[in-house]
Amino acid sequence: MKIGLSTLFCFEQPFTTMLKYLETIDVENIELIDDGQHAFNESRIKTLKETVKKRGFETSVHAPFMDVNIASFSKSARASAMLRLKQSIQYSSELGSRYWVFHPGLQTDVGQFSPALDWKTNLESVREIIDFAEKFGITATIENGLHPLPFLLKTADDFLRFYEDFGETSIGLTLDIGHANVNNQIDCFFEKLPEKIVHAHLHDNHGKFDEHLGLGDGNVDWQKTVRTFKRISFKGTLVIESTKNVEESIQRLKELIIHP
Numbered sequence: 001m002k003i004g005l006s007t008l009f010c011f012e013q014p015f016t017t018m019l020k021y022l023e024t025i026d027v028e029n030i031e032l033i034d035d036g037q038h039a040f041n042e043s044r045i046k047t048l049k050e051t052v053k054k055r056g057f058e059t060s061v062h063a064p065f066m067d068v069n070i071a072s073f074s075k076s077a078r079a080s081a082m083l084r085l086k087q088s089i090q091y092s093s094e095l096g097s098r099y100w101v102f103h104p105g106l107q108t109d110v111g112q113f114s115p116a117l118d119w120k121t122n123l124e125s126v127r128e129i130i131d132f133a134e135k136f137g138i139t140a141t142i143e144n145g146l147h148p149l150p151f152l153l154k155t156a157d158d159f160l161r162f163y164e165d166f167g168e169t170s171i172g173l174t175l176d177i178g179h180a181n182v183n184n185q186i187d188c189f190f191e192k193l194p195e196k197i198v199h200a201h202l203h204d205n206h207g208k209f210d211e212h213l214g215l216g217d218g219n220v221d222w223q224k225t226v227r228t229f230k231r232i233s234f235k236g237t238l239v240i241e242s243t244k245n246v247e248e249s250i251q252r253l254k255e256l257i258i259h260p
């Protein structure tokens with residue numbers, strides 16, 4: 001298991017500030033966010049490639065998520081979301097990232113009247129995304145969403161249905177522990193989908209909303225969680241996605257991995 005850090009903790013700060021953080025962080029993997037002030041472009045990819053090489057980081061990328069709904073009924077909105085995501089896949093491939101993490105589609109206002117169409121659109125978009133990513137030599141992985149946002153995939157049972165409907169597929173799951181905690185689903189994901197989990201996001205909360213706290217600052221049982229990742233022989237990266245107490249979270253996770 002490797003330790004990673006998401007740049008979510010400095011997402012509100014300029015790209016150049018994020019680059020400065022990259023000079024000092026001591027982890028194996030960095031998860032970059034292709035959105036907001038940190039959105040990729042040709043020259044940023046060049047700079048990031050140099051920094052990543054110099055620091056010896058592996059990278060993963062969090063796909064654009066702001067106003068992106070791959071299950072949208074609006075043809076133009078879905079097309080613009082897909083275009084943006086495909087551009088992100090191309091940049092991430094240029095960067096040499098292994099995983100590219102994206103969010104499932106959201107139920108729209110009309111979706112409550114035709115939930116089958118929501119579900120179908122989401123499946124079609126996911127198929128298109130993983131095929132496109134494969135062409136660019138990068139692995140797309142889908143993340144569990146959370147309540148109260150109307151994500152189509154939140155619970156382990158949602159994912160079981162998703163995998164069943166999707167048929168033969170190699171798409172892996174990015175298990176977001178913080179999201180799963182809000183949905184009271186941590187144990188369910190480990191029990192029902194252990195072989196699907198390829199990547200993980202770690203942050204804490206009190207089980208009510210998505211606080212993105214440091215590890216140990218909410219009610220997630222981190223010792224049990226890290227032990228479970230070991231038990232299922234998880235080979236991927238545990239990416240800390242806290243926005244507070246980031247250094248403390250890295251140290252805590254290192255200790256938990258050494259002395260589970």
Ligand SMILES: [Mn+2]
Binds near residue numbers: 143241
């Ligand atoms: Mn996440």
